[in-house]
Amino acid sequence: MTHADAEDIAALDAVGATTPDEAQLLEEHLRSCDSCRSTARELRNAATLMALDLDPVAPPPQARQELLGKIKVKEIARAPVPITRQQDSVVSRWGWLAAAAAIVSLLAWNAITVRRANERAEAQQAAMSDLAVRQRQMQLQNQRLTAQLSTLTSVETRTISLSGQEAAPRASARVFLDAPQRRAFVFFHNLPANPGDKSYQLWIIPAGKSPVSAGVFDSVPSGDASIVVSNLPVNSEIAGLAVTLEPRGGVSAPTGSKFLVGGNL
Amino acid sequence: MNGAPHLDELLPKIAEGDVAAFETLYDLYSSNAYALLLRMLGDPDDAREVLQETFLQIWNRASMFDRSRGSEIAWLLSIARSRAIDRLRSRKTRSTRENEAGREVSIRTSDVERPESLDNAILSEEKKAVRAALEELPEAQRIALELAYFDGLSQTEIAERLAQPLGTIKTRMQLGMKKLRARLGNTLDR
Numbered sequence: 001m002t003h004a005d006a007e008d009i010a011a012l013d014a015v016g017a018t019t020p021d022e023a024q025l026l027e028e029h030l031r032s033c034d035s036c037r038s039t040a041r042e043l044r045n046a047a048t049l050m051a052l053d054l055d056p057v058a059p060p061p062q063a064r065q066e067l068l069g070k071i072k073v074k075e076i077a078r079a080p081v082p083i084t085r086q087q088d089s090v091v092s093r094w095g096w097l098a099a100a101a102a103i104v105s106l107l108a109w110n111a112i113t114v115r116r117a118n119e120r121a122e123a124q125q126a127a128m129s130d131l132a133v134r135q136r137q138m139q140l141q142n143q144r145l146t147a148q149l150s151t152l153t154s155v156e157t158r159t160i161s162l163s164g165q166e167a168a169p170r171a172s173a174r175v176f177l178d179a180p181q182r183r184a185f186v187f188f189h190n191l192p193a194n195p196g197d198k199s200y201q202l203w204i205i206p207a208g209k210s211p212v213s214a215g216v217f218d219s220v221p222s223g224d225a226s227i228v229v230s231n232l233p234v235n236s237e238i239a240g241l242a243v244t245l246e247p248r249g250g251v252s253a254p255t256g257s258k259f260l261v262g263g264n265l
Numbered sequence: 266m267n268g269a270p271h272l273d274e275l276l277p278k279i280a281e282g283d284v285a286a287f288e289t290l291y292d293l294y295s296s297n298a299y300a301l302l303l304r305m306l307g308d309p310d311d312a313r314e315v316l317q318e319t320f321l322q323i324w325n326r327a328s329m330f331d332r333s334r335g336s337e338i339a340w341l342l343s344i345a346r347s348r349a350i351d352r353l354r355s356r357k358t359r360s361t362r363e364n365e366a367g368r369e370v371s372i373r374t375s376d377v378e379r380p381e382s383l384d385n386a387i388l389s390e391e392k393k394a395v396r397a398a399l400e401e402l403p404e405a406q407r408i409a410l411e412l413a414y415f416d417g418l419s420q421t422e423i424a425e426r427l428a429q430p431l432g433t434i435k436t437r438m439q440l441g442m443k444k445l446r447a448r449l450g451n452t453l454d455r
Contacts, residue, residue, distance in 0.1 A: 008435075008439050011438065011441075015438060016347075016413060041335050044335040045339050046448075047414060047442065047445070048335070049445070049449050050414050050445075051301040051346070053392065055300060056296035056300050057303055058299070059295050059299040067291065067317050070321060071284060248416065249426075
Protein backbone atom coordinates (compact mmCIF):
# COMPACT_ATOMS: atom_id res chain seq x y z
CA MET A 1 0.00 0.00 0.00
CA THR A 2 1.32 3.44 -0.92
CA HIS A 3 1.19 6.41 1.44
CA ALA A 4 -1.44 7.98 -0.83
CA ASP A 5 -3.60 4.85 -0.59
CA ALA A 6 -3.22 4.87 3.17
CA GLU A 7 -4.25 8.53 3.33
CA ASP A 8 -7.35 7.79 1.23
CA ILE A 9 -8.42 5.00 3.58
CA ALA A 10 -7.49 6.99 6.69
CA ALA A 11 -9.74 9.80 5.43
CA LEU A 12 -12.66 7.37 5.36
CA ASP A 13 -11.62 5.83 8.68
CA ALA A 14 -11.74 9.26 10.35
CA VAL A 15 -15.51 9.34 9.85
CA GLY A 16 -15.95 5.61 10.47
CA ALA A 17 -16.70 4.82 6.84
CA THR A 18 -14.14 2.14 6.01
CA THR A 19 -15.11 -1.37 5.01
CA PRO A 20 -13.69 -4.13 7.27
CA ASP A 21 -11.09 -4.98 4.59
CA GLU A 22 -9.98 -1.38 4.26
CA ALA A 23 -9.76 -1.00 8.02
CA GLN A 24 -7.52 -4.07 8.26
CA LEU A 25 -5.25 -2.89 5.44
CA LEU A 26 -4.92 0.51 7.06
CA GLU A 27 -4.19 -0.96 10.49
CA GLU A 28 -1.43 -3.12 9.06
CA HIS A 29 0.12 -0.20 7.18
CA LEU A 30 -0.03 2.14 10.18
CA ARG A 31 1.83 -0.36 12.35
CA SER A 32 4.96 0.19 10.30
CA CYS A 33 4.54 3.74 8.95
CA ASP A 34 5.05 6.67 11.33
CA SER A 35 4.26 9.20 8.63
CA CYS A 36 0.85 7.73 7.80
CA ARG A 37 0.12 7.21 11.51
CA SER A 38 0.57 10.95 11.95
CA THR A 39 -1.65 11.63 8.94
CA ALA A 40 -4.36 9.33 10.29
CA ARG A 41 -4.15 11.06 13.68
CA GLU A 42 -4.63 14.48 12.09
CA LEU A 43 -7.58 13.21 10.07
CA ARG A 44 -9.21 11.80 13.22
CA ASN A 45 -8.69 15.09 15.02
CA ALA A 46 -10.17 17.00 12.08
CA ALA A 47 -13.23 14.71 12.08
CA THR A 48 -13.62 15.30 15.82
CA LEU A 49 -13.91 19.01 15.13
CA MET A 50 -17.14 18.28 13.27
CA ALA A 51 -18.55 17.24 16.64
CA LEU A 52 -16.98 20.17 18.45
CA ASP A 53 -18.61 22.51 15.93
CA LEU A 54 -21.97 21.59 17.43
CA ASP A 55 -23.09 24.05 20.06
CA PRO A 56 -22.65 22.36 23.45
CA VAL A 57 -25.78 21.23 25.27
CA ALA A 58 -25.68 20.72 29.03
CA PRO A 59 -26.97 17.25 29.94
CA PRO A 60 -29.68 16.96 32.62
CA PRO A 61 -28.20 17.38 36.15
CA GLN A 62 -29.55 13.96 37.19
CA ALA A 63 -27.27 12.32 34.62
CA ARG A 64 -24.22 13.51 36.55
CA GLN A 65 -25.63 12.35 39.88
CA GLU A 66 -26.54 8.92 38.52
CA LEU A 67 -23.14 8.51 36.90
CA LEU A 68 -21.25 9.45 40.06
CA GLY A 69 -23.51 7.12 42.03
CA LYS A 70 -22.43 4.24 39.79
CA ILE A 71 -18.78 5.21 40.12
CA LYS A 72 -19.00 5.45 43.90
CA VAL A 73 -20.74 2.10 44.20
CA LYS A 74 -17.75 0.61 42.38
CA GLU A 75 -15.36 2.48 44.64
CA ILE A 76 -17.05 1.10 47.76
CA ALA A 77 -16.90 -2.40 46.27
CA ARG A 78 -13.15 -1.89 45.70
CA ALA A 79 -12.51 -0.61 49.24
CA PRO A 80 -10.90 -3.04 51.71
CA VAL A 81 -13.25 -4.80 54.14
CA PRO A 82 -12.85 -3.35 57.68
CA ILE A 83 -11.02 -5.66 60.08
CA THR A 84 -13.37 -7.05 62.70
CA ARG A 85 -12.38 -7.95 66.24
CA GLN A 86 -11.84 -11.64 66.70
CA GLN A 87 -12.91 -13.52 69.81
CA ASP A 88 -10.09 -15.58 71.22
CA SER A 89 -10.56 -17.41 74.49
CA VAL A 90 -6.80 -17.91 74.95
CA VAL A 91 -5.96 -14.24 74.50
CA SER A 92 -8.75 -13.17 76.84
CA ARG A 93 -6.92 -14.86 79.68
CA TRP A 94 -4.03 -12.43 79.40
CA GLY A 95 -4.75 -9.01 80.64
CA TRP A 96 -2.17 -7.20 78.58
CA LEU A 97 -3.31 -8.91 75.44
CA ALA A 98 -6.88 -8.02 76.30
CA ALA A 99 -5.83 -4.41 76.73
CA ALA A 100 -4.00 -4.53 73.41
CA ALA A 101 -7.09 -6.03 71.79
CA ALA A 102 -9.19 -3.27 73.32
CA ILE A 103 -6.83 -0.65 71.92
CA VAL A 104 -6.93 -2.31 68.50
CA SER A 105 -10.72 -2.34 68.71
CA LEU A 106 -10.77 1.29 69.70
CA LEU A 107 -8.47 2.18 66.81
CA ALA A 108 -10.64 0.18 64.42
CA TRP A 109 -13.76 1.91 65.77
CA ASN A 110 -12.07 5.27 65.42
CA ALA A 111 -11.05 4.41 61.85
CA ILE A 112 -14.64 3.47 61.01
CA THR A 113 -15.93 6.67 62.63
CA VAL A 114 -13.42 8.78 60.71
CA ARG A 115 -14.26 6.97 57.51
CA ARG A 116 -17.98 7.58 58.02
CA ALA A 117 -17.29 11.25 58.71
CA ASN A 118 -15.20 11.41 55.55
CA GLU A 119 -17.98 9.78 53.57
CA ARG A 120 -20.47 12.30 54.94
CA ALA A 121 -18.09 15.14 54.06
CA GLU A 122 -17.61 13.70 50.57
CA ALA A 123 -21.38 13.40 50.13
CA GLN A 124 -21.81 17.01 51.22
CA GLN A 125 -19.04 18.08 48.88
CA ALA A 126 -20.68 16.16 46.03
CA ALA A 127 -24.02 17.81 46.81
CA MET A 128 -22.38 21.24 46.78
CA SER A 129 -20.65 20.40 43.52
CA ASP A 130 -23.98 19.33 42.03
CA LEU A 131 -25.55 22.58 43.18
CA ALA A 132 -22.72 24.55 41.56
CA VAL A 133 -23.24 22.70 38.27
CA ARG A 134 -26.99 23.29 38.46
CA GLN A 135 -26.42 26.95 39.18
CA ARG A 136 -24.16 27.19 36.13
CA GLN A 137 -26.76 25.42 33.99
CA MET A 138 -29.43 27.83 35.22
CA GLN A 139 -27.17 30.73 34.32
CA LEU A 140 -26.67 29.31 30.83
CA GLN A 141 -30.40 28.73 30.46
CA ASN A 142 -30.99 32.30 31.58
CA GLN A 143 -28.51 33.59 29.01
CA ARG A 144 -30.16 31.51 26.32
CA LEU A 145 -33.65 32.75 27.18
CA THR A 146 -32.40 36.33 27.37
CA ALA A 147 -30.91 35.96 23.88
CA GLN A 148 -34.21 34.55 22.61
CA LEU A 149 -36.19 37.34 24.25
CA SER A 150 -33.81 39.90 22.80
CA THR A 151 -34.41 38.50 19.32
CA LEU A 152 -38.16 38.19 19.76
CA THR A 153 -38.51 41.83 20.87
CA SER A 154 -35.91 43.49 18.65
CA VAL A 155 -37.19 46.01 16.11
CA GLU A 156 -34.70 44.56 13.62
CA THR A 157 -36.20 41.08 13.91
CA ARG A 158 -38.25 40.05 10.92
CA THR A 159 -41.16 37.69 11.47
CA ILE A 160 -42.29 35.22 8.86
CA SER A 161 -45.29 32.92 9.18
CA LEU A 162 -45.23 29.55 7.50
CA SER A 163 -48.50 27.96 6.42
CA GLY A 164 -49.34 24.28 6.25
CA GLN A 165 -49.41 22.74 2.79
CA GLU A 166 -51.39 19.82 1.40
CA ALA A 167 -49.27 17.28 3.29
CA ALA A 168 -50.05 18.99 6.63
CA PRO A 169 -52.82 21.59 6.23
CA ARG A 170 -53.12 22.26 9.98
CA ALA A 171 -49.40 22.86 10.47
CA SER A 172 -48.02 26.32 11.07
CA ALA A 173 -44.78 27.94 12.10
CA ARG A 174 -43.47 31.32 13.11
CA VAL A 175 -39.93 32.34 12.21
CA PHE A 176 -38.08 35.14 14.00
CA LEU A 177 -35.15 36.24 11.81
CA ASP A 178 -32.42 38.12 13.65
CA ALA A 179 -30.28 39.18 10.69
CA PRO A 180 -27.66 41.20 12.67
CA GLN A 181 -26.94 38.13 14.81
CA ARG A 182 -27.28 35.78 11.81
CA ARG A 183 -29.72 33.55 13.66
CA ALA A 184 -33.35 32.55 13.68
CA PHE A 185 -35.75 30.96 16.12
CA VAL A 186 -38.45 28.82 14.53
CA PHE A 187 -41.46 27.46 16.41
CA PHE A 188 -43.61 24.80 14.76
CA HIS A 189 -47.16 23.74 15.65
CA ASN A 190 -49.37 20.85 14.57
CA LEU A 191 -46.54 19.30 12.60
CA PRO A 192 -47.16 15.53 12.17
CA ALA A 193 -44.55 13.27 13.82
CA ASN A 194 -41.89 12.33 11.30
CA PRO A 195 -41.23 8.61 10.60
CA GLY A 196 -38.05 7.20 12.11
CA ASP A 197 -36.20 7.08 8.82
CA LYS A 198 -37.08 10.67 7.92
CA SER A 199 -36.21 14.12 9.21
CA TYR A 200 -37.88 17.43 8.68
CA GLN A 201 -35.56 19.84 6.91
CA LEU A 202 -35.84 23.61 7.04
CA TRP A 203 -34.86 25.48 3.87
CA ILE A 204 -33.98 29.12 3.46
CA ILE A 205 -34.75 30.34 -0.04
CA PRO A 206 -32.63 33.35 -1.08
CA ALA A 207 -34.15 35.60 -3.76
CA GLY A 208 -33.47 34.11 -7.17
CA LYS A 209 -31.36 31.26 -5.81
CA SER A 210 -31.70 27.62 -4.87
CA PRO A 211 -32.86 26.67 -1.35
CA VAL A 212 -30.15 26.38 1.30
CA SER A 213 -30.49 23.88 4.13
CA ALA A 214 -30.92 25.50 7.56
CA GLY A 215 -30.94 22.28 9.56
CA VAL A 216 -32.90 19.12 10.24
CA PHE A 217 -35.18 18.39 13.17
CA ASP A 218 -37.71 15.91 14.51
CA SER A 219 -41.24 16.47 15.70
CA VAL A 220 -43.47 14.38 17.97
CA PRO A 221 -47.18 13.51 17.99
CA SER A 222 -48.00 16.65 19.98
CA GLY A 223 -46.91 18.51 16.83
CA ASP A 224 -44.67 21.04 18.54
CA ALA A 225 -41.04 21.57 17.69
CA SER A 226 -38.50 24.33 17.65
CA ILE A 227 -35.14 24.89 16.07
CA VAL A 228 -32.44 27.48 16.48
CA VAL A 229 -30.66 28.32 13.24
CA SER A 230 -27.25 29.94 13.39
CA ASN A 231 -25.04 31.27 10.58
CA LEU A 232 -27.94 32.46 8.48
CA PRO A 233 -27.01 33.25 4.88
CA VAL A 234 -27.88 36.94 5.15
CA ASN A 235 -25.74 38.11 2.26
CA SER A 236 -28.68 37.84 -0.06
CA GLU A 237 -32.30 38.72 0.52
CA ILE A 238 -34.31 35.87 1.97
CA ALA A 239 -37.37 35.33 -0.19
CA GLY A 240 -38.92 32.66 1.97
CA LEU A 241 -38.63 29.47 3.95
CA ALA A 242 -39.97 26.00 3.53
CA VAL A 243 -40.04 22.70 5.41
CA THR A 244 -39.85 19.36 3.63
CA LEU A 245 -39.73 15.76 4.80
CA GLU A 246 -36.44 14.15 3.74
CA PRO A 247 -34.38 10.99 4.40
CA ARG A 248 -32.97 11.05 7.97
CA GLY A 249 -30.01 13.39 8.23
CA GLY A 250 -31.16 15.63 5.39
CA VAL A 251 -30.25 16.10 1.76
CA SER A 252 -28.45 18.76 -0.24
CA ALA A 253 -31.51 19.90 -2.17
CA PRO A 254 -35.21 19.45 -1.33
CA THR A 255 -36.76 16.28 -2.69
CA GLY A 256 -39.71 15.55 -0.42
CA SER A 257 -43.21 16.94 0.04
CA LYS A 258 -43.54 20.50 1.29
CA PHE A 259 -45.15 20.65 4.71
CA LEU A 260 -44.79 24.36 5.33
CA VAL A 261 -44.11 27.37 3.14
CA GLY A 262 -43.83 31.06 3.97
CA GLY A 263 -42.43 34.41 2.83
CA ASN A 264 -42.71 36.05 -0.56
CA LEU A 265 -42.66 32.87 -2.59
CA MET B 266 -8.91 32.61 32.42
CA ASN B 267 -8.52 29.95 35.10
CA GLY B 268 -6.33 27.05 36.12
CA ALA B 269 -8.56 24.29 34.83
CA PRO B 270 -6.62 21.10 34.24
CA HIS B 271 -6.04 19.90 30.69
CA LEU B 272 -7.55 16.64 29.56
CA ASP B 273 -4.14 15.03 29.21
CA GLU B 274 -3.59 15.60 32.92
CA LEU B 275 -6.96 14.16 33.88
CA LEU B 276 -6.88 10.79 32.12
CA PRO B 277 -3.84 9.43 34.03
CA LYS B 278 -5.48 10.41 37.31
CA ILE B 279 -8.76 8.80 36.28
CA ALA B 280 -6.86 5.63 35.39
CA GLU B 281 -5.70 5.56 39.03
CA GLY B 282 -9.29 5.87 40.28
CA ASP B 283 -9.32 9.59 41.05
CA VAL B 284 -13.03 10.43 41.32
CA ALA B 285 -12.41 14.19 41.54
CA ALA B 286 -10.49 14.11 38.24
CA PHE B 287 -13.37 12.17 36.71
CA GLU B 288 -15.88 14.76 37.92
CA THR B 289 -13.74 17.53 36.42
CA LEU B 290 -13.60 15.67 33.11
CA TYR B 291 -17.37 15.28 33.13
CA ASP B 292 -17.97 18.94 33.92
CA LEU B 293 -15.61 20.04 31.16
CA TYR B 294 -16.72 17.80 28.32
CA SER B 295 -20.16 16.31 29.01
CA SER B 296 -21.82 19.22 27.15
CA ASN B 297 -19.78 18.49 24.00
CA ALA B 298 -20.49 14.77 24.21
CA TYR B 299 -24.19 15.31 24.95
CA ALA B 300 -24.53 17.68 21.96
CA LEU B 301 -22.96 15.02 19.71
CA LEU B 302 -25.26 12.31 21.11
CA LEU B 303 -28.36 14.48 20.68
CA ARG B 304 -27.33 15.17 17.10
CA MET B 305 -26.80 11.47 16.41
CA LEU B 306 -29.69 9.97 18.37
CA GLY B 307 -32.25 12.76 18.41
CA ASP B 308 -33.85 11.38 21.54
CA PRO B 309 -32.80 13.06 24.83
CA ASP B 310 -33.42 9.90 26.89
CA ASP B 311 -31.21 7.81 24.63
CA ALA B 312 -28.59 10.56 24.56
CA ARG B 313 -28.52 10.66 28.35
CA GLU B 314 -28.14 6.88 28.66
CA VAL B 315 -25.37 6.74 26.08
CA LEU B 316 -23.63 9.68 27.76
CA GLN B 317 -23.47 7.66 30.97
CA GLU B 318 -22.20 4.59 29.10
CA THR B 319 -19.52 6.75 27.50
CA PHE B 320 -18.21 8.19 30.75
CA LEU B 321 -18.39 4.80 32.50
CA GLN B 322 -16.23 3.39 29.71
CA ILE B 323 -13.76 6.24 30.19
CA TRP B 324 -13.70 5.57 33.95
CA ASN B 325 -13.03 1.88 33.38
CA ARG B 326 -10.62 2.19 30.45
CA ALA B 327 -8.74 5.47 30.91
CA SER B 328 -5.49 3.51 31.05
CA MET B 329 -6.13 2.23 27.50
CA PHE B 330 -5.93 5.72 25.96
CA ASP B 331 -3.31 5.83 23.18
CA ARG B 332 -2.32 9.39 22.33
CA SER B 333 -0.59 8.29 19.13
CA ARG B 334 -4.02 7.54 17.62
CA GLY B 335 -5.60 10.92 18.32
CA SER B 336 -6.04 13.63 20.90
CA GLU B 337 -7.77 13.02 24.23
CA ILE B 338 -10.95 14.83 23.22
CA ALA B 339 -10.97 12.87 19.95
CA TRP B 340 -10.81 9.65 22.02
CA LEU B 341 -13.59 10.78 24.33
CA LEU B 342 -15.89 11.76 21.49
CA SER B 343 -15.02 8.65 19.47
CA ILE B 344 -16.25 6.53 22.38
CA ALA B 345 -19.48 8.56 22.50
CA ARG B 346 -19.90 8.24 18.74
CA SER B 347 -19.19 4.51 18.74
CA ARG B 348 -21.72 3.92 21.54
CA ALA B 349 -24.29 6.03 19.69
CA ILE B 350 -23.81 4.00 16.52
CA ASP B 351 -24.38 0.81 18.53
CA ARG B 352 -27.60 2.36 19.78
CA LEU B 353 -28.67 3.37 16.25
CA ARG B 354 -28.02 -0.16 15.00
CA SER B 355 -29.98 -1.72 17.84
CA ARG B 356 -32.83 0.64 17.00
CA LYS B 357 -32.91 -0.71 13.47
CA THR B 358 -33.59 -4.16 14.82
CA ARG B 359 -36.44 -2.98 17.00
CA SER B 360 -39.71 -1.47 15.90
CA THR B 361 -40.07 0.83 18.83
CA ARG B 362 -40.89 4.07 17.14
CA GLU B 363 -44.44 3.95 18.49
CA ASN B 364 -43.09 3.80 22.02
CA GLU B 365 -41.24 6.99 21.50
CA ALA B 366 -44.42 9.03 21.43
CA GLY B 367 -44.44 11.72 24.01
CA ARG B 368 -40.71 12.05 24.28
CA GLU B 369 -39.25 15.47 24.10
CA VAL B 370 -38.79 17.27 20.84
CA SER B 371 -35.24 17.00 19.68
CA ILE B 372 -33.43 19.74 17.90
CA ARG B 373 -30.30 19.63 15.89
CA THR B 374 -28.81 22.80 17.23
CA SER B 375 -28.94 24.65 20.48
CA ASP B 376 -27.57 27.93 21.62
CA VAL B 377 -26.71 26.71 25.11
CA GLU B 378 -23.29 28.13 25.74
CA ARG B 379 -20.19 26.09 26.36
CA PRO B 380 -19.21 25.87 30.04
CA GLU B 381 -16.17 27.92 30.83
CA SER B 382 -12.83 26.19 31.00
CA LEU B 383 -9.36 26.70 29.70
CA ASP B 384 -9.75 24.00 27.08
CA ASN B 385 -13.11 25.26 26.01
CA ALA B 386 -11.87 28.82 25.78
CA ILE B 387 -9.24 27.56 23.36
CA LEU B 388 -11.90 25.65 21.46
CA SER B 389 -14.06 28.76 21.32
CA GLU B 390 -11.21 30.69 19.78
CA GLU B 391 -10.82 27.96 17.18
CA LYS B 392 -14.50 27.60 16.59
CA LYS B 393 -14.74 30.28 13.95
CA ALA B 394 -11.96 28.60 12.00
CA VAL B 395 -13.70 25.24 12.35
CA ARG B 396 -17.03 26.59 11.21
CA ALA B 397 -15.42 28.44 8.32
CA ALA B 398 -13.62 25.27 7.21
CA LEU B 399 -16.83 23.26 7.33
CA GLU B 400 -18.76 25.94 5.48
CA GLU B 401 -16.10 26.10 2.79
CA LEU B 402 -16.57 22.42 1.97
CA PRO B 403 -18.75 21.80 -1.08
CA GLU B 404 -22.15 20.81 0.23
CA ALA B 405 -22.02 17.39 -1.43
CA GLN B 406 -18.78 16.58 0.46
CA ARG B 407 -20.10 17.94 3.75
CA ILE B 408 -23.35 15.96 3.53
CA ALA B 409 -21.50 12.72 2.75
CA LEU B 410 -19.18 13.29 5.72
CA GLU B 411 -22.06 14.15 8.05
CA LEU B 412 -24.02 11.06 7.04
CA ALA B 413 -20.97 8.93 7.87
CA TYR B 414 -19.91 10.72 11.06
CA PHE B 415 -23.23 11.68 12.63
CA ASP B 416 -25.56 9.01 11.22
CA GLY B 417 -23.08 6.15 11.20
CA LEU B 418 -23.94 5.17 7.63
CA SER B 419 -21.59 2.96 5.62
CA GLN B 420 -20.21 3.98 2.21
CA THR B 421 -22.83 1.82 0.52
CA GLU B 422 -25.68 3.22 2.59
CA ILE B 423 -24.59 6.78 1.81
CA ALA B 424 -24.35 5.99 -1.89
CA GLU B 425 -27.88 4.55 -1.79
CA ARG B 426 -29.20 7.44 0.26
CA LEU B 427 -27.79 10.05 -2.10
CA ALA B 428 -28.39 7.98 -5.24
CA GLN B 429 -24.76 8.34 -6.30
CA PRO B 430 -22.15 5.75 -7.41
CA LEU B 431 -20.09 4.30 -4.54
CA GLY B 432 -16.87 5.64 -6.07
CA THR B 433 -18.28 9.17 -6.15
CA ILE B 434 -19.20 8.99 -2.48
CA LYS B 435 -15.78 7.71 -1.47
CA THR B 436 -14.08 10.46 -3.44
CA ARG B 437 -16.31 13.12 -1.88
CA MET B 438 -15.53 11.93 1.63
CA GLN B 439 -11.80 11.64 0.95
CA LEU B 440 -11.58 15.11 -0.60
CA GLY B 441 -13.65 16.60 2.20
CA MET B 442 -11.56 15.04 4.96
CA LYS B 443 -8.30 16.01 3.31
CA LYS B 444 -9.47 19.61 3.14
CA LEU B 445 -10.50 19.55 6.79
CA ARG B 446 -7.18 18.02 7.75
CA ALA B 447 -5.27 20.65 5.82
CA ARG B 448 -7.18 23.38 7.63
CA LEU B 449 -7.73 21.83 11.04
CA GLY B 450 -5.60 18.71 11.48
CA ASN B 451 -3.37 20.27 14.14
CA THR B 452 -6.06 22.26 15.91
CA LEU B 453 -6.53 19.87 18.82
CA ASP B 454 -2.81 19.56 19.44
CA ARG B 455 -2.12 23.25 19.81
